[in-house]
Amino acid sequence: xxxxxxxxxxxxxxxxxxxxxxxxxxxxxxxxxxxxxxxxxxxxxxxxxxxxxxxxxxxxxxxxxxxxxxxxxxxxxxxxxxxxxxxxxxxxxxxxxxxxxxxxxxxxxxxxxxxxxxxxxxxxxxxxxxxxxxxxxxxxxxxxxxxxxxxxxxxxxxxxxxxxxxxxxxxxxxxxxxxxxxxxxxxxxxxxxxxxxxxxxxxxxxxxxxxxxxxxxxxxxxxxxxxxxxxxxxxxxxxxxxxxxxxxxxxxxxxxxxxxxxxxxxxx
Numbered sequence: 001x002x003x004x005x006x007x008x009x010x011x012x013x014x015x016x017x018x019x020x021x022x023x024x025x026x027x028x029x030x031x032x033x034x035x036x037x038x039x040x041x042x043x044x045x046x047x048x049x050x051x052x053x054x055x056x057x058x059x060x061x062x063x064x065x066x067x068x069x070x071x072x073x074x075x076x077x078x079x080x081x082x083x084x085x086x087x088x089x090x091x092x093x094x095x096x097x098x099x100x101x102x103x104x105x106x107x108x109x110x111x112x113x114x115x116x117x118x119x120x121x122x123x124x125x126x127x128x129x130x131x132x133x134x135x136x137x138x139x140x141x142x143x144x145x146x147x148x149x150x151x152x153x154x155x156x157x158x159x160x161x162x163x164x165x166x167x168x169x170x171x172x173x174x175x176x177x178x179x180x181x182x183x184x185x186x187x188x189x190x191x192x193x194x195x196x197x198x199x200x201x202x203x204x205x206x207x208x209x210x211x212x213x214x215x216x217x218x219x220x221x222x223x224x225x226x227x228x229x230x231x232x233x234x235x236x237x238x239x240x241x242x243x244x245x246x247x248x249x250x251x252x253x254x255x256x257x258x259x260x261x262x263x264x265x266x267x268x
Contacts (some may be wrong), residue, residue: 031065071190078124078197084225085123089157090116092126093148100133107137108145117150119157120225121202128198129159131191132218136163155224156204162217195220 038054038061045051090113097109122128136146149160192208195218199206204222211217 027068028065031061031068035061035065068190071194074124074127075190075194075197078122078194078201081123081201083123084120084202085125086118086120087125088116089119089125089150089159089222090114092129093150093159096126096130096133097148099130100137104137106143108143109133110145110147112147112149112151114150114152117152117157119222121204121222122198124194124198128195128220129161131194132161135191136161136165136216157222157224159220159222160217161220162211162215164215 035058038057042051042054045054093111093113097111101107101109119125133146133148137144145164147160147162149158149162151158196206199220199222204220206221207217207219209217209219
């Protein structure tokens, strides 16, 4: 590994450690403090309705804590994983969009998709796509319209997710552009880092920008990679199953990086 690559690796590791430290010191501590505050003295409360209200609040904060811990685990796993997985990107988009519209019926999603594009990417690509779609909904007020586009040029596939809101503050975009997190400039959530490292670790690029005339667009560019098997029949199988993990040729396509590993007969 060259010196500049080693330096970049060390800087990324420092960022990962900073994120984990912030989550431990800030997010987890705050969620636990609030939950414990509502539990304090609950055994002496006679009003059943108040007990139920307190219990609901505690549950909400503990569920947020579990989600934060899970996202942190996924980010660490993304950073460690070097294996690639093959996806029919169009099938992944359609599945995640269907899930989003089922969970948020008021959201309008328009898609501009080809019949099928097979890409090789990080195993967490479906999670990153889900995160981008969910953020477009959760961090915008009122009705939001989303457009998802997939296209391909000579050497890469592009996935764009545009919305009519402004869910990414400029300070957070600057943090991601610098690929570092500081105590004063950190992402409020962990989702943007999940997207960022899922795309960039295997050599892709991700851009968070304003969309004209209004809104935000996330542009993900996935470089073309050689087919590890090289069989037209295999490509058809990928399109049918939606994903093929190099350590799991049966094609589970779970999207969890901890289930993927390098194929024994191939160097990734």
